[in-house]
Amino acid sequence: MTPAYASPAPVSPALARKLHREITTWYDDAQRDLPWRRPDCSPWGVLVSEIMLQQTPVVRVLPRWSEWMSRWPGPADLARAPVADVLRAWDSLGYPRRALRLQAAARAIVDQHDGRVPADHGTLLDLPGIGAYTAAAVAVFAFGDRQTVIDTNIRRVHARAVTGTALPGKTLTAAQTRLADQLMPRDRELSVRWNQAVMELGALVCTARSPKCGECPVATDCAWLAAGSPPPVDSPTGQRWHGTDRQVRGAVMAVLRSAQSAVPEEWLTVAREVNMPPGSDPGVDRPLEKLLALEAPEDQRRRAVDGLVSDGLAVRTAAGLTLP
DNA sequence: AACTCGTGGGC
DNA sequence: TGCCCAAGAGT
Structure with a gap:
């Protein structure tokens, strides 16, 4: 009996190791110097960055994050701030309820976790505004845990390099999650760099439009490139913005x-x-x-x-x- | 599963 | 100009 759902073709261990080596090596040189990636950045700083980066470009987050962190260096500082101050500091980052949830998360951290950002994925998931992606990102980037991180960049890299399609589709599927798990290095420290590196590759090279395949470290392995870079299957057009x-x-x-x-x-x-x-x-x-x-x-x-x-x-x- | 929820830049 | 997209979460 064939299962009703499509299971991804297993990735050979040899190919996985090749991808690990090529992409993490590329990352060593190509990575951006972002403040929340520096070794002296606190877990709280990582958490704040991840909330701000939800659906919001890095360049727009950078100045807001710096102001935010100097004004409210820890969860306790944000927890006692007036809501109006928080919303004004959020400025025009968009989706202002993220600011509300970030403050609610800060209060939960103070009240339930002794003021320290939890390191455990499941505990992070219980905080307001933190879903599967953000919980994994904080566990990995702030605490060096071995968790599968899946964001839009990573899904796109996997879709092209392994699956051979131009774009991964709007919603995360179970097959995509299985593929991401398969590709995770067993070694913890390598897995942390792998998560960072694939995300960075998607952000800088394997972009949604006009990908820079000439600069890609895995161009020779890429299933999408090998298939002749077929165009994306058109997705249903979303809701218009004008007049909403x-x-x-x-x-x-x-x-x-x-x-x-x-x-x-x-x-x-x-x-x-x-x-x-x-x-x-x-x-x-x-x-x-x-x-x-x-x-x-x-x-x-x-x-x-x-x-x-x-x-x-x-x-x-x-x-x-x-x-x- | 499909919708809602901001904002600004690129093409 | 209009449309697409950006380190998603909650319902």
């Missing part, structure tokens, strides 16, 4: 971050012809104009505001909306 609740939420959050005082809710929900607010609150004018310029009806704006309130990203007061 998300766009409105983002614009409202930008107003609240820049506001010195509560913002009347009508300013945030009116669709057109607003009496532009008096310039008494310098800084809000620009984000307020951007919000107003969006093509979104009032009911959508109200829905977006309600969503922010129910997510704890904003609070209603008598004077209007503010950060928590």
Whole structure:
């Protein structure tokens, strides 16, 4: 009986060892000098970087991470910070509830783990905002554990080099997890470098668009290249961004971050012809104009505001909306 | 399993 | 310009 699910062809130990050698050797020279990779970076610094890097490019994270770490060097520092300060420090990194969850994780670390970042994968998984990827990443990069790290870069490298497809698809499959496990070096220290190296290869060379196959250390092993670099099978187009609740939420959050005082809710929900607010609150004018310029009806704006309130990203007061 | 949740840069 | 993408998590 053939199982109903597709099982990946096993990777020969010889090929696996060749990939380990070629990619980790490449990494020794090519790796970027990122602050959260330095030996003196604390586990907390690694955790903060991993949360910020969720769906957010490295170049945008770098300055925010540095400010964040000098302001809140440890979990206890962040745990006692005002939420509004946290959301303003998050700035425009996007997905601001990550900032809320990071602070919730800091409080859990203080309350339940004596103020120290847990080293155990399962314990990390229980913290808010930490899923399978981030738990593995912290266990590996902060504590040198042997865990299989699977992010979008690693999935793409595996898809091309081993499976022979251009892109891995949107969701992580069980077959991809099995393949990643198969490819993991048995040796703990090598496995740590392997995780780092494959991720870096995906970020710098084996990129989603215009991969630099001429610079790839495993070009001669690559199943996708050998197959003639077939184009990706087109995936269903996702939701448009223009005119969505998300766009409105983002614009409202930008107003609240820049506001010195509560913002009347009508300013945030009116669709057109607003009496532009008096310039008494310098800084809000620009984000307020951007919000107003969006093509979104009032009911959508109200829905977006309600969503922010129910997510704890904003609070209603008598004077209007503010950060928590 | 399919959706939601921000933001800005590249092509 | 419009679309795709970036060290995902939670529901």
